[in-house]
Amino acid sequence: MTRPEASPTARTRSSHLVLVACALAAFIAVAALASLLLTIAVEGTGSLSWKFLTSFASRKAANAGILAPLAGSVWVCVICALVAIPMGIGTALYLEEYAKKSRLQGIIQLNISNLAGVPSIVYGLLALAAFVRFFGFRSGEKPLSFSIEWSELRVLAPGNPDSFWFVQAPFGSGVLAGGLTLALVVLPIMITASQEALRAVPKSLRQAAEALGSTHWQVAWRVTLPAALPTMMTGAILSISRALGEAAPLLVIGGFLMVLQTPTNLMSDFTVLPLQIYNWSGRPQEEFHRIAAAAIIVQLAVLLAFNALAIFVRQAFQKPLQS
Amino acid sequence: MRRFSAWYGGHQVLQSIDLDIPEHQVCAFIGPSGCGKSTLLRWVNRMNDSIAGARAEGSLALHGSDLLGRGVDVVALRRRVGMVFQKPNPFPKSIKDNVAFGARLHYRLTRADLDELVEKALRAAALWDEVKDRLGSPALGLSGGQQQRLCIARALAVDPEVLLMDEPCSALDPRSTASIEALIRQLRSNYTIVIVTHNMQQASRVSDTTAFFFEGKLIENGTTDLLFTSPTQKQTEDYVSGRFG
Amino acid sequence: MTSLPASTPFLSPRARPARVRLRAAVEWIIESILFLLTVLSVATTVAIFLILVRETWGFFTMRGADGQVLVPIADFLGDSIWSPLLSNPPRFGVASLVSGTLLVTAIAAAFALPLGLLTAVYLSEYAPQRVRSVLKSLLEILAGIPTVVYGFFALTFITPNLLQPLSSSFGTHSAMSAGIAVGIMILPIVSSLAEDALRAVPQSLRDGSLALGSTKAETILRVVIPAALSGIVASFLLAITRAIGETMIVALAAGGGVAQLTANPAAQVQTMTAYMVQVFLGDAPAGGVEYQSSYAVAFTLFAFTFVMTWIGALILRRYREVYE
Numbered sequence: 001m002t003r004p005e006a007s008p009t010a011r012t013r014s015s016h017l018v019l020v021a022c023a024l025a026a027f028i029a030v031a032a033l034a035s036l037l038l039t040i041a042v043e044g045t046g047s048l049s050w051k052f053l054t055s056f057a058s059r060k061a062a063n064a065g066i067l068a069p070l071a072g073s074v075w076v077c078v079i080c081a082l083v084a085i086p087m088g089i090g091t092a093l094y095l096e097e098y099a100k101k102s103r104l105q106g107i108i109q110l111n112i113s114n115l116a117g118v119p120s121i122v123y124g125l126l127a128l129a130a131f132v133r134f135f136g137f138r139s140g141e142k143p144l145s146f147s148i149e150w151s152e153l154r155v156l157a158p159g160n161p162d163s164f165w166f167v168q169a170p171f172g173s174g175v176l177a178g179g180l181t182l183a184l185v186v187l188p189i190m191i192t193a194s195q196e197a198l199r200a201v202p203k204s205l206r207q208a209a210e211a212l213g214s215t216h217w218q219v220a221w222r223v224t225l226p227a228a229l230p231t232m233m234t235g236a237i238l239s240i241s242r243a244l245g246e247a248a249p250l251l252v253i254g255g256f257l258m259v260l261q262t263p264t265n266l267m268s269d270f271t272v273l274p275l276q277i278y279n280w281s282g283r284p285q286e287e288f289h290r291i292a293a294a295a296i297i298v299q300l301a302v303l304l305a306f307n308a309l310a311i312f313v314r315q316a317f318q319k320p321l322q323s
Numbered sequence: 324m325r326r327f328s329a330w331y332g333g334h335q336v337l338q339s340i341d342l343d344i345p346e347h348q349v350c351a352f353i354g355p356s357g358c359g360k361s362t363l364l365r366w367v368n369r370m371n372d373s374i375a376g377a378r379a380e381g382s383l384a385l386h387g388s389d390l391l392g393r394g395v396d397v398v399a400l401r402r403r404v405g406m407v408f409q410k411p412n413p414f415p416k417s418i419k420d421n422v423a424f425g426a427r428l429h430y431r432l433t434r435a436d437l438d439e440l441v442e443k444a445l446r447a448a449a450l451w452d453e454v455k456d457r458l459g460s461p462a463l464g465l466s467g468g469q470q471q472r473l474c475i476a477r478a479l480a481v482d483p484e485v486l487l488m489d490e491p492c493s494a495l496d497p498r499s500t501a502s503i504e505a506l507i508r509q510l511r512s513n514y515t516i517v518i519v520t521h522n523m524q525q526a527s528r529v530s531d532t533t534a535f536f537f538e539g540k541l542i543e544n545g546t547t548d549l550l551f552t553s554p555t556q557k558q559t560e561d562y563v564s565g566r567f568g
Numbered sequence: 569m570t571s572l573p574a575s576t577p578f579l580s581p582r583a584r585p586a587r588v589r590l591r592a593a594v595e596w597i598i599e600s601i602l603f604l605l606t607v608l609s610v611a612t613t614v615a616i617f618l619i620l621v622r623e624t625w626g627f628f629t630m631r632g633a634d635g636q637v638l639v640p641i642a643d644f645l646g647d648s649i650w651s652p653l654l655s656n657p658p659r660f661g662v663a664s665l666v667s668g669t670l671l672v673t674a675i676a677a678a679f680a681l682p683l684g685l686l687t688a689v690y691l692s693e694y695a696p697q698r699v700r701s702v703l704k705s706l707l708e709i710l711a712g713i714p715t716v717v718y719g720f721f722a723l724t725f726i727t728p729n730l731l732q733p734l735s736s737s738f739g740t741h742s743a744m745s746a747g748i749a750v751g752i753m754i755l756p757i758v759s760s761l762a763e764d765a766l767r768a769v770p771q772s773l774r775d776g777s778l779a780l781g782s783t784k785a786e787t788i789l790r791v792v793i794p795a796a797l798s799g800i801v802a803s804f805l806l807a808i809t810r811a812i813g814e815t816m817i818v819a820l821a822a823g824g825g826v827a828q829l830t831a832n833p834a835a836q837v838q839t840m841t842a843y844m845v846q847v848f849l850g851d852a853p854a855g856g857v858e859y860q861s862s863y864a865v866a867f868t869l870f871a872f873t874f875v876m877t878w879i880g881a882l883i884l885r886r887y888r889e890v891y892e
């Protein structure tokens with residue numbers, strides 16, 4: 001009536017085959033990473049030099065450097081961090097500590113997870129309309145401009161572009177618009193990470209503080225937030241490293257691939273490392289591939305330093321909470 | 324089993340156990356928590372293989388053939404020695420697929436054979452009448468007691484010789500417990516059953532022989548009637564009369 | 569607010585009560601600020617959507633000198649040729665761009681989904697603890713590499729070292745090269761999310777299966793993977809969404825601005841994202857038909873990714889198996 005399936009030993013043998021297949025897949029993933037890093041190291045190390053770090057772009061690969069994109073990356077990422085981190089934490093606080101578990105909150109949550117799936121280049125279109133153009137404000141005319149002279153406590157219009165406190169409306173495609181664009185891109189990541197950090201804080205801690213008669217905000221500010229902060233910082237650092245690697249949305253808002261100065265104020269033109277890498281990689285000449293690889297090494301080094309910082313922060317801050 | 328000892332890492336859990344389990348009877352393991360009953364049970368069908376650091380010495384044999392050697396085919400062994408766990412663990416599949424799971428692994432069956440087998444196993448586990456109209460619905464929709472009987476049916480469907488049950492009723496309500504106990508008494512004629520239980524009444528109700536364990540040692544072993552009415556050891560007497568444990 | 573007792577045994581008589589009314593005001597202000605931040609964050613989706621709709625509408629209602637609509641929606645959806653510059657009149661059949669995107673995505677998925685799932689199975693079911701943690705940090709590195717770097721890798725390694733030795737039909741740019749690079753990029757997404765799903769399957773199910781005499785592989789294939797299926801499918805969908813929206817890799821590796829309707833992996837293709845890059849990098853005058861077309865393309869792209877994300881959320885919500 002019944003025929004036995006393949007003998008148990010044969011089944012055991014085919015079971016080993018699955019193990020081999022899985023281990024092989026893991027090995028391929030590692031091999032891909034290894035060949036990627038190796039390619040970059042082989043192509044790029046020769047071009048790395050102090051001069052490379054401190055020169056501007058050039059039509060000749062031998063003279064080109066990454067000073068402008070390096071400075072640009074720092075500027076936009078600082079702006080991005082200053083905007084995205086407080087906004088992300090604030091939104092997460094509201095959603096986790098204040099919002100009633102209502103339909104509205106469900107919609108907001110779905111919205112945020114949807115945002116995380118929007119391609120970054122599409123954020124570029126929003127940023128172009130909102131920050132670069134102010135939705136058409138004064139389009140076709142010269143932008144409004146003014147600067148603040150702190151020494152005389154005066155707002156000067158039209159502003160002085162040599163001043164650090166020089167602002168235009170609309171912003172145009174300067175570092176401020178760039179930073180805000182990246183903030184849009186990483187905000188959903190920042191919110192989600194902060195929410196998870198807040199959710200991980202045990203309820204009992206909150207209840208203990210409430211039982212002592214603390215107000216809602218006092219509980220959030222003095223109890224929940226400090227407990228969630230190390231995890232939030234890790235999320236923040238991950239968000240900023242994502243911002244450091246973004247090129248597509250910045251390309252949409254400005255696309256400056258050849259910038260021959262470092263930014264001096266929030267309206268300055270800029271480029272960033274990933275854009276510079278894009279520009280050089282896309283050229284047919286081999287020399288440019290080599291300097292692209294060198295720029296990638298710098299980019300990865302910055303990212304690595306950032307992630308080391310994340311690990312350090314996690315360990316430094318988590319100890320007192322656990323013991 | 325002879326001079327059987329078991330370790331988790333450096334921690335010895337069982338010390339030199341000598342025990343014979345008679346065929347076609349129900350044998351109960353009793354003893355306080357952590358004394359190693361589950362560990363012993365899990366060695367009989369080598370479920371401990373997947374736990375890193377678990378190791379055993381001594382001998383453990385089924386009908387005279389060794390179970391511990393490296394050459395033992397655990398897949399074949401587990402077909403002969405089924406196991407039911409403390410918490411019901413049906414797969415997130417339909418009732419029918421749960422029962423057919425093991426049989427599909429071991430045999431090539433026609434559809435009619437499979438249906439017949441599923442029905443027989445469910446009847447044997449006294450579940451057929453309750454589920455015969457919804458074999459295709461998810462097993463996780465059953466009640467706890469039904470789920471546990473489904474797990475028993477699932478084990479019976481591969482036609483084992485021995486059935487190991489680790490506290491099969493501890494997660495169930497009294498009514499489900501009663502139906503599973505009735506089931507165990509029925510199954511006795513065809514299977515050798517080893518059941519771990521914390522419940523003295525249960526042990527006395529369902530088992531023919533009982534083994535009492537304490538801190539990794541086998542203290543006493545004998546027919547259930549004798550062990551409960553006139554234990555030879557002081558510790559056994561204290562335990563069965565509820566003075567500790 | 570209840571007033572505090574005049575003194576308590578623990579309190580110095582000089583202690584004064586906190587300013588209660590001020591505290592309530594502060595509470596209100598803070599809650600309002602946090603609420604505003606939330607609204608602002610959420611407003612971005614709405615804003616993106618509105619801008620895309622407005623500009624896309626603008627594109628479809630543009631009229632030429634003769635008063636005719638330049639690009640009717642029917643042409644956009646029905647025409648098979650996308651050639652805004654070279655042909656006269658320009659042709660705007662989005663199918664070419666969509667097919668480019670789908671081809672690259674399909675290659676990436678064919679590479680990354682099986683490999684990512686197998687890697688996840690290895691991590692969750694087989695790997696010893698130490699190997700597992702090393703492997704996971706390596707995959708994390710892979711996940712942190714900017715996508716433009718993968719584009720570089722496609723041009724300088726995948727094409728010359730893997731594809732061109734295989735067949736002479738591969739030029740500098742090809743859908744295959746970009747697809748493999750995108751695949752490497754999404755691999756860590758699949759492996760890490762699928763691993764989470766696999767590890768969420770309770771050990772008791774594995775035990776139950778092993779106790780019935782199944783081998784480890786049979787347990788994995790027949791119990792663990794089916795039990796984790798919703799999470800695995802969600803990881804696949806997220807990875808595919810990322811592949812569809814990927815920009816820098818395809819802009820570098822997939823082709824030099826030639827859109828064509830093809831399934832040939834050795835061909836050059838242009839994706840929706842790569843076209844947008846071409847428009848914004850080039851000097852298409854703002855407001856011109858070519859410039860405006862990028863919004864219609866963006867809208868199409870947004871619709872694709874939105875639907876994918878939505879399906880993913882639906883699957884997770886509807887079919888998630890919750891284990892204690």
Ligand SMILES: Nc1ncnc2c1ncn2[C@@H]1O[C@H](COP(=O)(O)OP(=O)(O)O)[C@@H](O)[C@H]1O
Nearest residue numbers: 331336354355356357358359360361362363374
């Ligand atoms: N997987 C494991 N790893 C390490 N120690 C274990 C493991 N499982 C059980 N133990 C230890 O083995 C001893 C016996 O456990 P067990 O056999 O489960 O006892 P019982 O079933 O009689 O309550 C206990 O001290 C327990 O802590």
Ligand SMILES: [Mg+2]
Nearest residue numbers: 360361362489
């Ligand atoms: Mg136990």
